[in-house]
Amino acid sequence: MAALGWLSPRRRPATARSVLAGEAAAEAARKTSQQLELLDRALAQAEPEVEFPVRGDARAAAFFDLDNTVMQGAALFHFGRGLYKRKFFQRRELARFAWQQAWFRLAGVEDPEHMQNARESALSIVKGHRVSELATIGEEIYDEYMADRIWPGTRALAQAHLDAGQKVWLVTAAPVETATIIARRLGLTGALGTVAESVDGVYTGRLVGEPLHGPAKAEAVRALAAAEGLDLDRCAAYSDSHNDIPMLSLVGHPYAINPDAKLRRYAKEREWRLRDYRTGRKAAKVGIPAAAGVGALAGGTAAAVALHRRRR
Numbered sequence: 001m002a003a004l005g006w007l008s009p010r011r012r013p014a015t016a017r018s019v020l021a022g023e024a025a026a027e028a029a030r031k032t033s034q035q036l037e038l039l040d041r042a043l044a045q046a047e048p049e050v051e052f053p054v055r056g057d058a059r060a061a062a063f064f065d066l067d068n069t070v071m072q073g074a075a076l077f078h079f080g081r082g083l084y085k086r087k088f089f090q091r092r093e094l095a096r097f098a099w100q101q102a103w104f105r106l107a108g109v110e111d112p113e114h115m116q117n118a119r120e121s122a123l124s125i126v127k128g129h130r131v132s133e134l135a136t137i138g139e140e141i142y143d144e145y146m147a148d149r150i151w152p153g154t155r156a157l158a159q160a161h162l163d164a165g166q167k168v169w170l171v172t173a174a175p176v177e178t179a180t181i182i183a184r185r186l187g188l189t190g191a192l193g194t195v196a197e198s199v200d201g202v203y204t205g206r207l208v209g210e211p212l213h214g215p216a217k218a219e220a221v222r223a224l225a226a227a228e229g230l231d232l233d234r235c236a237a238y239s240d241s242h243n244d245i246p247m248l249s250l251v252g253h254p255y256a257i258n259p260d261a262k263l264r265r266y267a268k269e270r271e272w273r274l275r276d277y278r279t280g281r282k283a284a285k286v287g288i289p290a291a292a293g294v295g296a297l298a299g300g301t302a303a304a305v306a307l308h309r310r311r312r
Contacts, residue, residue, distance in 0.1 A: 052236075052253065053164040059231040061189075062161040063221050063247065064154070065239035066172035066179060069257045072149040075174040075182065080125070082141030089125050123196060127205030131177070131198050138181045146182065153277035154257055157238065158188060167228070171221060171237075171247065173213040192220045218246035242266060 053060060067074040083089065126134055161168045167189040172179050176193030183191040195208040212220055225232050236253035237244075242262035248254035256267040256274045267274055 053161050053166055054234070055164040057164070057166065057234060059229065060234040060236075061167040061169065061225070061228065061230050062158065062235065063169050063171045063237040063251070064158060064188075065217075065241065065244050065247075065257075066170050066174055066182065068240040069238055070150060070154050070158070070170065070186075071146060071182070072151065075146065075172065075178050078145040078149070079138065079141055079175070079178055081145055082137065083125055085144075086137065123203075123205050123207070126196065126203045129203055131201050131203065134203070135177055135181070138178055142181050142185055147185070150186070151258070151277045153275060154238065155186065157255070157257075157275070158186065161236070162187065169221075169224065171212070171217050173211045173217075192217075192224065214243045215246045217244060218250055221247055221250055239263070248272070 053062070064070050067076075158168050169189055170179050170183045170191040170193070172191065172193050174193050176191060176195050179191035179193035183189070192212060194211045194213075197204045197206045197208050210216060221237070222232070224230075225235065232250050233252035235251040236255060237248045237251045238255045238257045239248055240256070240258040240263065241260055245263065245266060248256075254267070254270075254272045256263050256272055258276055258278055259267060259274060264274065266272075
């Protein structure tokens, strides 16, 4: 059995270096424990984090741009596709709508001239039609062309405000009838949009005032806040476009969603929060939406990420 003695563990005497290592480890453990206790105390005494959106804050609300913020592409172009399908206009107008939509998705920004042309086309198309008729068709077009283009991440942001008991409004240059349909389908409070003139329930082909775009959006939000008794410093606004900087600058909580290059720079300079729900290369190349190239043209012709806690 003596031959097997090598299998038995041997007790080696501790050297001075091993003793030193053991004592150092014990001392480090004790100091780490003390440091953690001090950190816990400091956190307990620090200013508590404020949840945003604040639940039950009746004087706060959220304002969301629509095109490329809540929905991929422009609502007006999708609406035009639906009207073409129902033979409201000819192929020539469809080609123009398709090009404008493809440009919008490729560039990721609103071109005033394109948007103006699109509005003029839409107004000429609906002239003489009854408001009730277009409302019914709008419901169908939402299901056909818009429902699958809602950004899940932006939808989650809106839901966070709703869950906190706050009102959520769309603010868009799209026709107010179309915007209202989208808001209702998403369970939002309502919509501010461009108002087309109607007489006796029939569209005249003219606007009431001007399109709800750029500074006009800010004025609409300011007026609604006054009517609703809202504190704009406690409100939030979301948009993808630098054209909406006036609206974003009104509120205490501005967010840049899928921002164009100008808005991204502006937001970073002011430390606004950014969210980009576009995927693939276009998220890396700011301003280039995900469905670029042929996919964007085809779209023209044919995650949920919740708000996290933040400090004021």
